[in-house]
Structures are given as C-alpha cells and as structure tokens.
Amino acid sequence: MTSIPSVPNQNTRLARFLLVLRDVMARPSGAIGLALVFAHLILALISPMIVPYDYKAMNSAMMLTGPEATHWLGTDHLGRDVFTRVLLGGREALLVTGIATPIAVTWGGFVGIFFGLVGGRIDEVMMRVVDAFLSLPWILKMLVLIVTFGTGIEVLIPTLAFFYGVPVIRIARAATHDVVARDFVSAARARGHGRMTIIRRELLPNVLDTLMVEGAMRWSWMLLAFSSLSFLGFGVSPPTPDWGLMIADARGFMSFAPWGVLGPVIALSSLIIGINLTADALAKALGIDRAQKAPV
C-alpha cells in the first residue's frame, strides 16, 4: 500500500527547514551569503558594547586624519572615529528593514493569494491597479510621503512595508495561479471549505517557498532603498551613524581622505551581497527560478 502523505506537523516542518538549510549551506554562494548576513546581524547586536569610541564625540583637533593605531579607519570631517561609526552604521537599516520586510511579504502575499484564488473581474481590476502602482518609480512614491510626514522610523517602516508589498502581490498571485487549478483545491472546494480555510490549508503551504525567496530579495531591495534614501538625505537624521549617510558625507572629502568612504562602502556592500547570495542559494535549494528578474 502506498503511504499517504500526512499533514505536516511541527516535526516534519522542522526537518524540512533543516534540510533546506543544509542544502543552502552546501552551496558556496549560500555558505558565504549566510556567513555575511549572520556576521552583520551579530555585529548589529553587539556593536554598542564593543565600539572603541563614542559615535558622536567630535574632536576638532583631529579632523580627517588617516588610519592609524588609535583610529583604525581614521576620523571624519567632524573628528569622529570612522571605525566606530562603521560598526554602528547598519543598526538602523537592519532594524527598519528587518521589521518592514516581514510585514511587506505578509500583506502582499495574502492579498496576492486571495485575488489569485478569487479571480474574475475583481482580480483583473486589482492587477491594473498594481500595474499602475509599479509604473511609478519607487523613489517618487516614497519621497512624497517622507517629505510630508518626516524621516523617522515610524514613517519609514510603514512606508517601506507598504510599497515593497505591492510587487509581492503579483508574485504571490502568479504562484497561486499555478496551484489553484490543481485537483486538491477543487477537492477542498467540493468538501465545502471556505476561502480562508483553502488559503490556509491548501494554497499557503504551496506558495510559501516562493514567498520566502521573494522575502529575501525584498529585504535586499529594501536595504538598497533605505541606504539610498539616507544617502540622499531623506533617511536617518544625523548624528545617528548610517552607512548611506556616511558615504554621502565623506564623498566631498574623497580626494584627500578616501578611507572615510571605503569603510561604509565595504560594510554596506558586504551586507547586501550577503543577502543576495543567500537568496540565490535559497531559490536554487527550493527549486524556484529567479534569474528572470529585471530591475525594479
């Protein structure tokens, strides 16, 4: 007798998670990516305890000094220790995107699955609206809100969570379409299950892989957006250390003090590359094709 696949319980879910994790770790991109991401997360947690200087302590006697024994990455234009600020510079970004990404994927995923299941006219209209939203550049949408309501995290988190959830609708809807026509969904309908039950028990488990990969990609794009906003002066406000802002500040003195740029550049790039490598490995491990992704 053939075995009937049982409803996934806590144990098999954990087992599957470990299997996927092992697959991700087995790929060079996954191993490097995860290592980078974890290093950054740990650093973000412990950096306030290990930094050698106060990040906002200015020193007019040593402005833009080069790397030396006491200041490993030199000092910036206000005499603040660059190494300290690089160590601390990712905390705000990780906090904001770390909260906004799950929210974005959850609401976008839910709406996408819902309209994928319902279909028909409403779905058609909804997709036009999503298309219309996507045709506007992200920076325009975000800046209009930020300029009006301010640049604090209480504005940035909901703004990022909202706008980065819109494209997820499309992805989740497309993934749902692949599932909705299958027999087990018709069977669930025939059994008389309601929409929410079908979404929770039949659709979500099948769409979850896609959403996980999407979430990882969204996270890196959100970080990109966040640091671009800081760079343009619309993100975190000084003196809070942030890589985007530090690069913007140090750019002016680049010709004679390039170390001020290189520190935050390496820190920011390594985090974003780490996330991307992890997302790539995750997509391969879960068997989802992400190569056909165009710039958004």
Add this chain to the structure above:
Amino acid sequence: MLRMLLRRLFLGAVTVAIVSVIIFSGVELLPGDSCTAFLEREAKGKLLENCREAQGLNRGPVERYVDWAASAVQGDLGVSANGQKSITELVGNRLKNSLLLAACSLALGVPLAIFLGVVTGLWRDRPIDLTLSTLAIFAMTIPEFVSATLLILLFSIWLGWLPGIVLTPAHAPASEFFPEILLPVLVLTMVMTAHILRMVRSSVIEVMAGDYVQMATLKGVPYWRIVFRHALPNALLPAINVVALTIAWLLGGVVVIEVVFNYPGLGRMMIDSISDRDLPVVQAIALIVATVYVGVNLSADLLTMIANPRLRTLHMRRQ
C-alpha cells in the same frame, strides 16, 4: 492580430488612466497644497485665497482632475507653483537630457550584455562564466551610489581620466555633455549589463537544453550553426522584455545617479521638486515616467509577439 493589438493598447491606456488617478489623489490626500507650500505654512487669509484663486485650487477635486487630465492629454502639463513657468517647457529639457543618458547607456550596454550573456550561457560553469556571473552579481547588488562613488574615486580622483561631476547646464545641446556624461553612463551600463546578462544567460541555457537543439546535434548540424540558426533567435526573445524594463528604469529610476553626478535629468528634477513641494511639477513628472513605463512595456510585448510566430498564431486562434 489587429484585435489583439487594440486590446493591448486599450489596457495600456486604462493603466495610464489609473496611474493618473493615483497620482492626482495621492497629491490631493497630502496635507497642504501647492499654495501653502509656495507661500510657506504660515500663509493665511487673503494671500492664500488669492493664490488658490489664481491656480484654480478653490474648485472641487473632480473638476480639477478632469481639467488636469484633459490638458495633459493635449500636451499641456500646467504651470509650476513657484516660477509660473510652463511645466512642459521645464520638463522638456530635462527629458531630453534623460533620453541622452539612456540612449548612451543602452547603445553601450545592450550589445555588451547580449554578447556576454550568450558567452556565459554557452560556456556554463566554466571559468569565464563563473567570473562574469560573479561580477554581474556584484554589479547589480551593490547600491548605485556606492559603485558611482567608487568609479569617481578610481577614474577621476586617482587616475584623473574623466570628470566626476556634470557642470553643463540643463538647456545645453547634447554634444556639450561629453565627456562629463561618460562616468554616469559607465555606472548605468554596469548595472543594466548585469541584469540583461543574467537573463540572456539563463535563456540560452534553457534553449540549448531543448529537444530541437538535441535533434539538430544528432542530425549532425555543426555546433555554431545550431547556436546561431536554431538557438539564439529563440533565446534572445525574452531579452526584449528585459530591455524594455531597463529603458523604463533608465528614464524614471536613475534619480540617485543623477544626484551623484549632478546630471540635469528628469530624476534630479523630481527630487528637487519634491523637496520644494512643487506639486504640479511632481504630478507632471510622475505622469510622464508612468506613461513611458507602460508604453515601453506594451511595445516590448507587441514586439515579442511579432518576432515570435508561435505566440502570434496562438493569440490569433484564441481571439
């Protein structure tokens, strides 16, 4: 085919119409209007009323939307909040500059990306593929302002080969933007090449694994003939859509690059007008960029359909 075409055009127009409603109501929902922004927040009483009267802001939102949309269709985008200048004129120069930047990057990036994409696809997992694919990941994941900063550091500060900032005014003819435009073009080319390369690579790999390529190999068709006659025409079709998205991105999304290099394009105008809360200009730019996005994607879909006989007949049969 004609019905298909009309249907797509209609859907595109619907999307643009929805965008215009979103833009208008978005700006409408924000606290304040272009008069309070222009006259500062404290403005009250007679002055504010006069300004609103002059700009027609005292009418109902629906009436103003219809008015705005109707004149936008006729190519009149209204007047800016501060200078009382025609927006069509203001935006015209910037759009021209953005087009110049986009055209240069496309001319450089698209052939390069397709060539490298085919090379990496055909020599999959060989050293050349691994090198280029890794470089591509770097080029597309590193934030644009970071790669721009690094290139300025390298090419204009350390090597001194290219100017790191654009000083040419917005209304100057295209020829005067050289050589200042080269560094921004280089950054944009890097990013777009990476995206298109990855797309072409995966498409080439997929096609080369197809049944008809195997059949041709078994028949004894020479390898390069298979590549050029059988595989590439199919493999390059999806590239049309990516190039379309890239064009839309080049015309609307390169704000950061334009700010970094001080390039007087549409993107920088967008930032400036948002900072100044010049809402009529923001609306106009948003509408232009969205229309370009929809138009370019629509053309790409139609082009793909024309170039791909299978898709064509499929749609004809269905309609």
